[in-house]
Amino acid sequence: MSQPFENLPTTPRSSELVDKAFSRASRAGRAKEGFDAQSSMLQTAANILSDNLENVVTEWPDFDDLDPFYTDLADAVIAGETAIGNEEKRGTGALRQHLSEVTWASRKCADIRGEYHSKLRNANDVDHARKLRKQAFARLADVVEQVEDSLLAIAAAREALRDLPDIKPDEPTIVVAGYPNVGKSSFVNSVTRASNEINSYPFTTTEINVGHFEGADLSAESARTDRSAMRDHVRYQLVDTPGLLDRPPEDRNQIESQAVSALEHLADCVLVLVDASGECGYPIEVQLELRDALVKQFDEAPVLTVCNKADRSREVEADYYMSVTEDENVQTVLHAAVDAIDYEPELPFEE
Structure with missing residues (x-):
């Protein structure tokens, strides 16, 4: 087994995710008209945010499946070389909490997508649909901004762990x-x-x-x-x-x-x-x-x-x-x- 943290991808900032999602949503909206444009923008933005947040979590190995050597070492490194956690919860325990919060944000973005798709179908006219889509965008941005601290903590953990020794615990x-x-x-x-x-x-x-x-x-x-x-x-x-x-x-x-x-x-x-x-x-x-x-x-x-x-x-x-x-x-x-x-x-x- 090789070092389990060396290939973790860069963790994005919340502002980077929001800019990426809304920029692509704008392009998707320009390709259509009327209700379809608003629906497409909502679908694109929510999918990008939900998927990217989910990927932040799934790219990390499951600590329960790691060799105990790397589990304990990661716990020591995160507790000692980052500002993650507090007196009650430090090390990998604090990192797990941050990953859980990002998972929540991913699912919340998907929930907002479903909620506003239903509202768009019942919109009175295009202006009403546009207003609903803007409401959805504001809520999506708010959710992502709520996990900014967690994203920063996950990024700090990645930087601390990526250069751990490539030791193979299964070798004598x-x-x-x-x-x-x-x-x-x-x-x-x-x-x-x-x-x-x-x-x-x-x-x-x-x-x-x-x-x-x-x-x-x-x-x-x-x-x-x-x-x-x-x-x-x-x-x-x-x-x-x-x-x-x-x-x-x-x-x-x-x-x-x-x-x-x-x-x-x-x-x-x-x-x-x-x-x-x-x-x-x-x-x-x-x-x-x-x-x-x-x-x-x-x-x-x-x-x-x-x-x-x-x-x-x-x-x-x-x-x-x-x-x-x-x-x-x-x-x-x-x-x-x-x-x-x-x-x-x-x-x-x-x-």
Whole structure:
């Protein structure tokens, strides 16, 4: 599944919709005469407004059908980067309310069309029909203007969401965490170097780095087995989250906490890198406290403790020891993460 918000169309302003509808209605009226002209103008204007308002809503994905990763992430982004909502309702809840109001306006325009078509059929003369059509236009314009704030809010949400990371929640994902300067970025760069697929994306109050590697890259390093052969065609995602998973949960604001909640849905394995040498600037005890907090937070994914810079110090109990700079045990750690995920691709049915 690709990023669900990147192709959302531009949301029009209420004045743009009204100008478009009435301009086309005027052209439609000039093509006919008498009662038919007034009826055609009403039909054209109401249809354009109703259809365009409906399209604003239907172009958005159904949040109930989205992967929980994108649902939680969208909620965090909208709450944190737009002025949508209030203390009672923020994030996607506020956006849903605005979309509901636009749906109301679309249906109201259709109702006005039906109401005034009946009145036009009973008009005494063309002047009376023209007066009724003008009344209908005034009511249509008023309805659209009533949802101007909702249209602006939907446009702001679109701008905030369109550049979210193109992460595929159905691909097995390794999240890399740990305090700054422990070697997270170096590790991600090292293991994805062959494919050269490191990308940075806006991610609420910070950005994340996403890389990929293929199972075939690992199979070359180990004895061939049936399972490793199956993994050859699996693409794994590596996610490095500077600014989020490099500090204790209590230091995160509400929006950052929501973003981490989204990552909880995404992670199939978490690698917590620690630096026993202390060169990162943080005591090892503090680093282990962060590790323990992440174990609790990512309680549905295996969490592996990896001592990086092991060529300088191994004075910590860890699941694995490696040195990215010395290329020591990097592939071993990657193997361990893949084994912990234990992902097997679906194979085509064989008779």
